[in-house]
Every structure is written in structure tokens, then in C-alpha cells.
Amino acid sequence: MVATEYLTVEEIASVMEEVVEKFLIPRFNELGMNATGDWLKNVGGEAEPGKGLIMGLDYTEQLVKGQEPTTVPLPDLKRWAKAKFKLSDNVAASVATRVQRKIKEEGTTWYEKGGSNLLEVLEEQDTINFVNMKLRQYATPRIQEQLIRQLGG
Incomplete structure (x- = not known):
């Protein structure tokens, strides 16, 4: 060194x-x-x-x-979904709701993968x-x- x-x-x-x-x-x-x-x-x-x-x-x-499994704020997830998948507001809101439910129950994909x-x-x-x-x-x-x-x- x-x-x-x-x-x-x-x-x-x-x-x-x-x-x-x-x-x-x-x-x-x-x-x-x-x-x-x-x-x-x-x-x-x-x-x-x-x-x-x-x-x-x-x-x-x-x-x-x-x-890890937790409730992630919906506005953060909506912003993420819009940016990640180039979605409209309405579609991003729907995706964010589903992602929020999944994270609350199972955590994120990276969490599941260790x-x-x-x-x-x-x-x-x-x-x-x-x-x-x-x-x-x-x-x-x-x-x-x-x-x-x-x-x-």
C-alpha cells in the first residue's frame, strides 16, 4: 500500500x-x-x-x-414504476400498488435473492x-x- x-x-x-x-x-x-x-x-x-x-x-x-418485507410509500413506488417502465400516471399507480403489496408480503426481489x-x-x-x-x-x-x-x- x-x-x-x-x-x-x-x-x-x-x-x-x-x-x-x-x-x-x-x-x-x-x-x-x-x-x-x-x-x-x-x-x-x-x-x-x-x-x-x-x-x-x-x-x-x-x-x-x-x-425486507415492509410497507414502502406508494408515491416512491409510483415514481419508480414511471421511470423504470416508462408508464403513464394511471398505469404507474396500478403497478405501484401491486409492487407495494408484494414488498409488504415478501420483500424485494433482491431481498429474496439474498x-x-x-x-x-x-x-x-x-x-x-x-x-x-x-x-x-x-x-x-x-x-x-x-x-x-x-x-x-
Whole structure:
């Protein structure tokens, strides 16, 4: 792993943004999770000193684990149905009512399947290798410069 004292917060944030674009969003799209586009607009990379973060909407947890049986608000489901299936208001309202009943009784499809592998992409070797490579590109020249200074060269 790269020594974080040789990296700026901006560099770490930039790498996290690349991870979102190259790994997380493609996985989200592969899983067919997009409906309204809200999640895509709000997911992104950030950083704190020495730490990269990926931030998203609260319902990311339901995308990962699914929604256990509960009553989901009808307006949310109507909006989802309109966006996901390009339905009119009346048809979307009917679909939303049926989906609400199904989720209340059984949970979402992702819940029934035991969840999704959306966030697992962040722990896959290709992603880890990419992060390490990008961080090394930033840190290596600074580390080399520091060593040259310490060796009196």
C-alpha cells in the first residue's frame, strides 16, 4: 500500500471518483438497478486525509441487501414504476400498488435473492490493483525525491 502522507486529499478523491466511474457504475448498470437516475447522480468519490470514501444515497443499502418485507410509500413506488417502465400516471399507480403489496408480503426481489453484489466490486482484485496503481503514480515521485534528499543526492 502507498504511504498516505505522500498523497493529497484531492488526489485520493480523484482516484475514488475513477473507481466509481470505472467499477461501481458499470456494476450498477450490469445489475439493471437504474430507474430514476437519482443514484447515479448522487454516487461519488470523496476523501479525508489518508482515506478514500465512496458516498451514495441512503437507499444503497436496499440495493445491496434488498428490502425486507415492509410497507414502502406508494408515491416512491409510483415514481419508480414511471421511470423504470416508462408508464403513464394511471398505469404507474396500478403497478405501484401491486409492487407495494408484494414488498409488504415478501420483500424485494433482491431481498429474496439474498442481496446483490453491487458493492463487492469495491473489494475485487481488479479494483484494488487499480487503486494501488493510481495512488503509486501520485506517490512514487515524491517518495523518490524524499529518498534522494535523505541520501544527500
